[in-house]
Amino acid sequence: MTSKTIKKMKAAITWFEIPARDLSRARKFYESILDIEMVDMDTGSDLKMSMFPVEEGGISGALCEQEEAYTPSTDGCLLYMNANPDLQTVLDKVEPNGGSVIQTKTQITDDYGYMAIIKDSEGNRVALHSEH
Structure with a gap:
């Protein structure tokens, strides 16, 4: 039997990219629902x-x-994506900004919070x- 060294990672994700057909429209969507300012x-x-x-x-990502x-x-x-402090506040902005909700706010567990x-x-x- 051989022992295998398991590599540990600081984080499993280092960068992400979300495709857009219209960058301006996509930027407006995410800025609006997450209450952020993105940088071109x-x-x-x-x-x-x-x-x-x-x-x-x-x-981060782009x-x-x-x-x-x-x-x-x-x-x-x-x-x-991070929707803290309250996922429902973010979900309420999805449809008015051109998106749709596929799965409503659902509790994962008391320890892991909520997802949608x-x-x-x-x-x-x-x-x-x-988390809430």
Whole structure:
């Protein structure tokens, strides 16, 4: 029998990208529901990106628009976005901003808080999580 060294990671996620058909519309959607301000990034190419705000050392990502490389989808990985302090406040903003609620606020456990699943303005399936 051999022993295997298991590599430990600081975080399983280091960066994420959410496809957008219309970057301006997607940016407005996420800024509105999460009450944040995103930052456009100059990529020097036809790739358009707008970055989610992040504290130093935190994990962030961006909305990305490039016809050949990014296609919004309800299939594939499910990304959980921070909806603290109260998920319901965020959910109440989804439909007025062009999205839809797929799964309403649901308690995971007392320790893990609440989750919901939405479809964003671009047609992506995205999950939301909060402690309350």
